[in-house]
Every structure is written in C-alpha cells, then in structure tokens.
Amino acid sequence: MSQPEIRALLRSRQYLAFWLGQVTSTVGNQLTVVVLAAMVVPDRGPGTFGLVLAVESAVIGVLLLVGGVFADRYSRSAVMAVADVLRLVGIVGFFLFASHGPLGPLLVAAALTGAGAALYDPAHRAALAQVVPEELRQQAYALDASTKRLGSMGGALLAGVLLAGIAPPKALLVDVVTFAISLATLVWLRLPPVRTALDAADAGGAGGARDAGPGGLRAMLAEAREGLVEVRQRPWVSALMLQGTVQVFFFFAPNYILVPIVSQSRYGVAAFGWVSAATLAGSVVGSLLAARVSVARPGLWAMHALAPCVLTPVCLAVDVPLSVFCAAGAAGSAGISCFMVLWYSSLQREFPEQVQGRVFALEGMAGFALQPVALAVTPLIVRFIGMAPFATVAAVVLFVSTYGVLAVPGTDRFATPVRTRETPVLAAAGKEKVTCG
Template structure:
C-alpha cells in the first residue's frame, strides 16, 4: 500500500473517488428523508427503480464509451450527469412535478452507467501492473468504508440541518472528484496503444463505423471477447445466480430475521460486522499470491453459505454476526481476485466493455431478485428458501471449477489477435 500512495497520480485518483463514494451514499440517505415524508415510500421506490433501470440499460454503452474515449473524461462526464441529477433532487424531491424528479433519477442512473466501467478500467492506466491487485483491494475496501462514512455523515447532518442543505455536501464531493479527474487527463486507450505499438489497421475498432452502428459493433466485440473465454462467461453466469440466492436474500431477509430474533438494534450490529468482514477480506485478497487465484476465490466464497444456514436455523446472535462477517470477507476477497484477473486476461482496449458486461451480469437482475425474493419466501417459508440458497451457493461456487481456466482465473492458450502488451505478458508468465 505504501508503494501505491507514493504515486501522486494514484493518490489523486483514489482520494477523488473515495470522496465521491461518501457523497453517493450520503445522497441515498438524504433522498429518503426528502422524498418519503412528502411523496410517500412508493415514490421513493419508484425513484430508485428508475435510477437502477436506466443504469442497467445503459451499462454496456458505458463500457463502449470507456474504451473509445479518455476514461478520466468519461468519469468526469458521469460526475457532471450525476451532479445534474443531485441538483434535480434538490429542487424536486419534496415538491414539483414527479416527471422532473424521475428525470433527475434517470440522470444519476446514466451517470452511474458511464462511471462504473470507466472507473474499473482506468486503474490499469493509473497503476503499474505489479500493484494492480493491491489497488483493486484498496478500491473495494475503501468503497465499503466510504459508503458507511457517507451514511453516518448523513445521519449526523440530518439531525442538525435540513435535508436540502445536507444534499449540498454531495455537490462538494463531485467538485473534488472532477478536479482530480481533470488533473489526471488519461489518454484514450486506443491512442495510448497506437503510440506504443504504432498505428495498425488490424487493431480492434480501428475501422469501426461511427454512431450507433459503431457502438453496436464494439458492444458485440466485447461480447465475443468474453464468449471466447468460457471460464469468464461461467463466472458471470454464477454472479447472476448468486444475486438471486445470496445478495437479494441478504438485503431482504437478514434485516427482517435479525430484528425479529434479536431486537430492533440487531441489524445495526450485523451491518457493522458485515462491513468489517468486507474490508478485511478485500485487503487479504490483495495479498494473495498464487498460480491458482480462482481456487482461492472459490474457497473464499464458500463461507457465504453460513448466512443462509443462520437464516434457516435459530443461532446465537454472535454466531449470526460472525456468519455475516465471514461471508462478506469472502465476497471482498473474491472481488479483488476477480477484478484483477479480468484486467490481466483482457486487452486494455476492451476492458471497459468487459467490466460493463460483468456489472450487467452480476447486478442487472438485482431489482427483479429483490422483488421476487419476498414472494418466494411467502410461498415456501424462510427456512426452506434459505436451505435452497445454501445448496445453490455451494453448487454454483464449486461447480464453476470444472470449467478449464476457472482455478487459474486465466486462459492458458490465448488467441493470436491480442494486443502486443498482452502477448508480452503471456510470454513472461
């Protein structure tokens, strides 16, 4: 970590994005305080649904844009869109036309769709290859801490000042992020590749048409790159499955069960344990050095089965908290190894689209999973659903290891049309 923070470019990138994370979580809390009292919880849910839907629809397009243009510029544009959405919340969250409030939500969703792929892919331009695993570890852990800090800050500020004034703090965080991104000025990855390898007609996207046709062609190129690596496709599918049997149940069932069994304050302690586990797991993931990082990652996911077990069986409160911490630590470790392996596996010119596809596969169906989970629980009961979730988690986790490349998180035989940098890294390995 000391080596990372010696880099002024990385330090600026990290500080700007951590500040933005704090502001994003603060807005989630403040938005509820603005919308619910005057418009009701149904409108608040609609706002979140519009934001999530727009992000899901535009996420792959965001990956195309991140690979086509400067990633720091794309992130800055995303910040401007989200800033416009925050201003819309400021004026229309409590009063005014509902359409304008939903338009503000759509702006923040579009900004997130641009930001996420560009942010993941930009790390490869900011950090040298030997430090990228540690950079992803720090990114994952500090996002967790930043989100918690934003929620706590919102709670403290809402106790003393009005929600609209609290929302202005998020505006200030976007200004900090924009300043750091303008200072970074990352070159477009194709221009950077051309400067190293020389302009070549056979480079991916070199002769792509412009406009919508060109964007669709580049999106297909990203899909082809993923499909040529079955282990990546399988793990993205695994993420989709586990959204329904891990993330959605955690969002819905853990708060309900913990409060029903252990009291109204129990979920706060469970959340704190989960946060601590995530931070520890992601930092440990940055220290894993193995030729089989995929095996480490799958073993790290295995403790996630403990939370469904604790949902199905009445256990002591400390055990419920420990299960949440262990599972969250495993997810944090997995994410670090997964993201850093994707960065090594794919040419830099397509990483924006790859990270967009990963996000779409892992969380694109999350709104549906959140809606379906309560219905399934009402139909079959908490204990049977939790038992089914535990079985599916174990099967999907260790079943993926049967696909060649999963244990190594790498394709042993790469195709010949990779970028020169990727070919050189394969030869070195």
C-alpha cells in the same frame, strides 16, 4: 496489505488523485441515498422513493455496456468526469424536486444519476491499469475495495450527523461538494485514451459496421459485440459471470431483503445495526487480506473464500444467537471482498487494455441482471414456501455454483489455459497476438 505497498501506491500522484476522487465519490453516493430517503419518504411516501431507486437502477442496467464502450473509446478520466457532471445535475434535480413539485423532473434526476453511474463504473475499474503498475494492481484493487466500504460507511454517518442538525435539502448540498472534488481530481488526472492511432486506423478501415464512424450507432454496436466476443472466447470468464448472476438471486437479494427482516424479528430493532457493522468489518478485512494472496491457483482460493456465503442462508433457516448471525455475515462479506479483488485483478491481466471497459461493463451487467427481479420476487417466494425452505435451497445453490465453476478449465488459475491466441479485437489488423495464462 503491507505498509511499503501502501506507501508505494500513494507516492504516485496519479494514483493518489484517482483514489481521492473515488473516495469522495463513494461518500457522496451513500450520503445521497440516505438524504434522498429523508426528503422523499415523508412528503411523497415510500412508494415514490422505491420508484426513484427503480428508475435509477433501470437506467444503469440499460446504459452500462454503453459506458464500457465509451471507457474503451475515450479518455477514461474524461468519461468519469462526464459521469460526475451528470450526477451533479441529478443531485440538483433532487434538491429542487425531491420533496415537492411534479414527479417527472424527480424521475429525470434519478435517470441522470443512473446514467452517471453507468458511465462511471466501467471507466473507473478499467482506468486502474493506467495509473498503477501491473505488480501493484492487486494491492490497488484491495485498497480500492476497502476504501469504498469505509467511504460508504462514512457517507452514511455523515448524512446522519447532517440530518440531525440541518434540513435535508441543505445536507444534500454537501453531496455537491463531494462530486465537485471528485470532478476536480479527474480533470487534473487527464488520462489519455487507450486507443492508439493504429487501433483507430484499423477501426476506421475495417469496413462493415465501422463505416458509421467513431460516433455512429453501428460502430458502437460493433464495439459492444467485440466485448462479448472477447468474453465468449474465455469460457472460464463466462462461467464466472453466470455464477455472479445466479448468486445475486440467492445471496445478495436475501441479504438486502431477508436479513433485515429476520434480524429485527428475532433479536430486536437494533440487531440489524450489529449485523451491518459486522458485515462491513468483514468486507474491509477480506479486501486487505486479498492483497496478500499470491498463489499459483488464485481462482481456487477465490472459490474457497466465497464458500462462507452459505452461512447466511443457514442462519436464516436456523434460529442461531445474534453473535453467530453477525459472524456469518462477516465471514461471507470477507469472502466476497477477497473474491472480487482476485477476480478484478485477473480480468485486467487477461484482457487487452483496449477492451477492459467493455469487459467490466459486461461483468457489471451479469451481476446486475437478476437483481431487480430478485428483490421483487424473493419476499413473494418466502411468503409462498416459507423462510426455511427458501434459505435451504439458497445455501445449496450457493455451494454448488461456487465450486461447480471449477469444472471449467482456467477457473482455478483465473487465466486462459491456451498460452497464445489471437484476440478478436486485434484480429482486424491480422498482426498482433496476446499471451494469456
């Protein structure tokens, strides 16, 4: 990303507030994970810590689409502010119950932080279109992705420094400050709802499910279904979401479970730190490089960027030097970051603004669907068939799923081939058309 592009983004007071809120929120999230482990594991054991993370993940999975509906229905900055309030309350619950006391309130706190994340993520991704002009959105996504990675690293480092000098509960109070800063930026931002008065009138007069009113369950279910229809109308989007679900099982889960085990057993206890550092560096580089991609077929470039992900399973199967292991992690992470910037930018170009919250929620659900299962069963599969066979299968599946989606029309350009067609969400009015491609 060029300096003029960065200056153009940061000159916008709206984007600057949006960006600062995201950075502080990311730092706080990572700090919470590290400090929470230091509070829960010594007193309650690793099993309880795993249960807390499982509850948080389960709530995210259940409520993510609800978060997408809210992001399209209400002010996205307000939805993110509510999400931060929920997470603040959850952090207070961690402060009170992480180390001692009944288990129930601790799990409630985890559920609140999960609910906050489910509300925050779709609204945050969809809100970018409201604060950044279309010609700078790809660059904005690149800056967003790179600062998230750096913010996560900063949060982990800050947690380490704090834990070295003060008790974990006091370190957790610093997280309250980060979320308070994020909340302040969102209150100042005050983005208007994306729904126009005409949209609301059409929704209220369409009959059927809409009769339940703006807050009714039937209306929410109808809106969630509209998001599903929008995605189904674009087979290339559905194919890429399915690709994400598959690759979570064969790449992300092995990265979380197998890479730490293999790196430490082969190269020593400090090796995973080097692999993690290389992976982080690769993700930042990939995000920044993606901001400079301007081609007629961004989808094809995105698949080429994903291809190096197969190197990590290969390194799990074959005993390579640590430097090669690190390089493989960096290359795969750079490719994923590049893909994500191009992917998210294409979703905002492709879908009407008033459904983007639900689309991003569905995209998140597709990526999240198999994650808990994959994390649970990957070690069992490796124990049953061995590391090398599993890694070989993973490499083949990753390669085939990466390039196989190009057979679906539109994937190579990240755009629907049909030039003009009616979108389901706008079809109720029977008046509007959307140009795609």
